Amino acid sequence: MHPFIHIYILLPCIISSFFNSQATDTKPQTPNSLVLGLSHVSSLYTPSMTPLNSTNYDFLDIIEPVTAYTDGYLLSLNLGTPPQVFQVYLDTGSDLTWVPCGTTSYQCMECGNDHSSSKPSPMFLPSQSSSNMMDLCGSRFCVDVHSSDNRFDPCAAAGCDIPAFTGGLCPRPCPPFSYTYGGGALVLGSLARDSVTLHGSMHGIDPLSPVEFPGFSFGCVGSSIREPIGIAGFGKGKLSLPSQLGFLGKGFSHCFLGFRFARNPNVTSPLVMGDLALPAATDGGFVFTPMLSSVTYPNFYYIGVEGVSLLGDDSSAAAAAMVAAPPSLSSVDPRGNGGVLVDTGTTYTHLPDPFYASLLSSLGAAAPYERSRDLEARTGFDRCFRVPCARAPCPAEEDRLPAIALHLGGGARLTLPKLSSYYPVTAVRDSVVVKCLLFQRMDDGASGGPGAVLGSFQMQNVEVVYDLVAGRVGFLPRDCALRA
Known part of the structure; x- marks a missing residue:
């Protein structure tokens, strides 16, 4: 925030x-x-x-x-x-x-x-x-x-x-x-x-x-x-x-x-x-992206995002066609606007239109489940799906919602854990649980500032390293409860 x-x-x-x-x-x-x-x-x-x-x-x-x-x-x-x-x-x-x-x-x-x-x-x-x-x-x-x-x-x-x-x-x-x-x-x-x-x-x-x-x-x-x-x-x-x-x-x-x-x-x-904090970044599995700077907001942590792709049941498989992000997300302009702000004080990731709308369209085509429009209206989330589940808990790895991969500056790709993208907003009822995409729409950006925001919900079960010596941010998906 x-x-x-x-x-x-x-x-x-x-x-x-x-x-x-x-x-x-x-x-x-x-x-x-x-x-x-x-x-x-x-x-x-x-x-x-x-x-x-x-x-x-x-x-x-x-x-x-x-x-x-x-x-x-x-x-x-x-x-x-x-x-x-x-x-x-x-x-x-x-x-x-x-x-x-x-x-x-x-x-x-x-x-x-x-x-x-x-x-x-x-x-x-x-x-x-x-x-x-x-x-x-x-x-x-x-x-x-x-x-x-x-x-x-x-x-x-x-x-x-x-x-x-x-x-x-x-x-x-x-x-x-x-x-x-x-x-x-x-x-x-x-x-x-x-x-x-x-x-x-x-x-x-x-x-x-x-x-x-x-x-x-x-x-x-x-x-x-x-x-x-x-x-x-x-x-x-x-x-x-x-x-x-x-x-x-x-x-x-x-x-x-x-x-x-x-x-x-x-x-x-x-x-x-x-x-x-820094030696852990040498562990295998970390992906790094350059830390961008803003002349207008120099105190914050910015990265670039080139696009988003959806992965099938096997998250290690090649990504589907990438939804390209606008240039305002991959760099910060001379006035200090643009880039993606890494902000643990904001709950959800916010993406601008029409990039966000394209992601929703791709998700609608890739998710093999009926939408729950009543839960979308009640929660304010833009995509909620009725996912089969016999009994709680409903493991994310057993559903067929696509994993979301962020394509970062420098060629890095961060595949988010499914629970960092979707969350069950209901109890299991009639062998169905409703899971919603926990991304949000960014404002129109007329007042300047970041082009998008990476929020704390999408950083759960991801180790994030702010390497201020090398000027980069590293990401490694892992079970953070095991690092207690």
Whole structure:
């Protein structure tokens, strides 16, 4: 989910209303790495564990338990001294990390029934942290969150006089900010600094211990629209979590669990940052595509897509005729528009017309099943099929829906796992289950920005490596539950 780029983002309530979730991989250790788990599990921190100061250690692996949620993937953040624990979305399409925060209840408008329970959102309490402080108006993070062309603007807004802010002597806090996401979501808050505690070991050999990163800048958010629980920004800007912790010189990787594990706190998968993420990319099976850059949106991760093809029952067979993508998907133009944004904060992949319409037409011809138009109307998905199934679970490998292959820049081809393309939106009834294509139509792109978006649903059970050293993105389909 990226700020200032507006695309369609399907509301979480569609999944929660129609998905019947059926809750039914470690890496070699190297120095200079951070491993976070994407999960709902409770913090690994206990009072008996002595925090390590991250600034004193050069050879550090950090290992933290991420799980599937109903509309994305969560990781645990431990903020403050002593740590207060928060579950936040992992979002490669934005930079700011923020949590609900303050002394009054968190206000979230248009957050949907899925997040509206009798239990209020946990709030970070700055007064309960001995290491908390307000970020100052002259800090690089304050300038970044205000998206100012003039680095003196935040201090001018804070009421400092010219000699104070030009001399770097203004002691006033960073003014309150608003941070806007695609789809009309936004958050309002102030910028704070505090310790963030992750978990790891020296050289990946020593037992796990808390690792404290002091002075982490994050949003203390009191109200929002459509953002209920908090976000960890993983973009390439100054504010992002990997940027502040010093890992953008290497890269990171994640392996998202299948959505059938949504809300299951007992199954986790790894998010890896640093050296540890990159050697895995040398494993056989990875396909790599160049990472594109945008002068307008330089903080995000772009790749090129040349087209899409549908595969038959044997996904290793030669692809059918490729549906060619428009040039706007294979490259970024001089104005910074086009390309495909890799965005874990957007649930589904969005493709533009007429390319998307051509894919739907090809799918209709290739799928040997009757369409379920009533479920299409109820869910908002564009293609739903009545698939024979004697009893649940209905294995994807036993149906005849075609696998979808993305033809990427540089000649790479990524064949998506079927469960990353189609999902059963009903229970089995009369030996039939309805499965829907979980792609969406992109807006008309009149306002510029990416030509398409690769969402988190299509990245489930695919290990994704963001290799910032070589300037490429790697993909490897695998069972991410086995990498827990």
